Amino acid sequence: MKSDGSPIALPAPHFDLRQTLESGQVFHWHADGDGWKGVIGSELVRVEQLGETLLVSPKHEKLVHTTFGLDHPMAEILATFPRDPDMDAATAFCRGLRIMRQEPWECVATFITSAMKQVPHIRQISLTLRQLYGEPVENQFAYPIPENLARAGETELRKAKLGFRAKNLAGAARMVADGKIDLHGIRFLPTDEARVELCRLPGVGEKVANCVLLFAYERLEAFPVDVWIERVLRELYFKRKRNVTSRRLREFAASYFGPCAGYAQQYLFHHARKTWKTRAK
DNA sequence: TTCCAGGCTGCCT
DNA sequence: AGGCAGCCTGGA
Numbered sequence: 001m002k003s004d005g006s007p008i009a010l011p012a013p014h015f016d017l018r019q020t021l022e023s024g025q026v027f028h029w030h031a032d033g034d035g036w037k038g039v040i041g042s043e044l045v046r047v048e049q050l051g052e053t054l055l056v057s058p059k060h061e062k063l064v065h066t067t068f069g070l071d072h073p074m075a076e077i078l079a080t081f082p083r084d085p086d087m088d089a090a091t092a093f094c095r096g097l098r099i100m101r102q103e104p105w106e107c108v109a110t111f112i113t114s115a116m117k118q119v120p121h122i123r124q125i126s127l128t129l130r131q132l133y134g135e136p137v138e139n140q141f142a143y144p145i146p147e148n149l150a151r152a153g154e155t156e157l158r159k160a161k162l163g164f165r166a167k168n169l170a171g172a173a174r175m176v177a178d179g180k181i182d183l184h185g186i187r188f189l190p191t192d193e194a195r196v197e198l199c200r201l202p203g204v205g206e207k208v209a210n211c212v213l214l215f216a217y218e219r220l221e222a223f224p225v226d227v228w229i230e231r232v233l234r235e236l237y238f239k240r241k242r243n244v245t246s247r248r249l250r251e252f253a254a255s256y257f258g259p260c261a262g263y264a265q266q267y268l269f270h271h272a273r274k275t276w277k278t279r280a281k
Numbered sequence: 282t283t284c285c286a287g288g289c290t291g292c293c294t
Numbered sequence: 295a296g297g298c299a300g301c302c303t304g305g306a
Contacts, residue, residue, distance in 0.1 A: 115288035163302025
């Protein structure tokens with residue numbers, strides 16, 4: 001580390017750094033010795049967990065506290081979960097996993113590029129975009145601002161291996177850069193209206209919008225349904241039924257998992273991905 | 282080689 | 295409203 005002062009110990013009870021970073025919310029953090037490094041905004045941050053504390057540079061204390069949701073009242077959140085054996089198992093397995101607070105543009109852009117991709121690919125795309133279009137931060141790069149991706153355009157982005165996602169990312173970047181959508185203002189909208197706004201962006205449908213609502217706008221009730229969580233819901237809650245529509249699954253999720261459904265979803269998702277050995281990459 | 286992956290979109294019925 | 299193919303690319 002540079003001379004930012006020696007790390008301080010930030011209290012982090014009921015928190016698990018590794019599980020939080022490996023639960024498919026963010027795709028650019030990497031292990032650094034016994035800790036992790038990643039860029040938050042325009043800061044390169046190193047975090048290391050030591051028991052129920054986090055070692056961080058003093059100047060990153062507040063940033064880390066906010067980004068990792070250390071203010072979340074976990075006991076209260078867990079108390080809202082439905083009680084059934086599968087939910088209980090996921091909750092025990094994921095103890096300490098927090099929903100993070102990401103910067104909206106980075107979050108929406110990353111999930112636009114995640115369509116039909118496996119995690120290593122999403123990480124690769126994030127890294128390539130940062131290296132080509134992001135501002136340097138020490139020896140790493142910030143996520144590119146919308147203006148840079150809009151200027152690059154679809155053709156250039158295709159060279160960064162984005163495939164059909166290039167058009168969507170370039171289009172979304174253009175809308176944000178031109179002020180056609182106000183990602184900051186969305187913060188103040190009710191969740192349903194915020195979702196409609198986000199879906200105006202190319203490449204953003206209900207799933208990506210819900211990811212952004214959950215991971216960037218603190219809407220803990222937002223419940224992203226991807227192919228994985230569909231498998232989980234069918235396997236755990238509709239085992240013997242066939243012909244259950246996606247719509248029916250979403251209706252079930254909305255009523256069953258309660259006001260922190262997004263948290264519950266993340267736990268079911270992470271538990272399944274880490275324990276269902278088949279197919280997971 | 283062939284197949285498909287953490288989704289969206291447009292076009293069908 | 296619900297179903298379905300196509301979209302790029304890389305890895306199994």
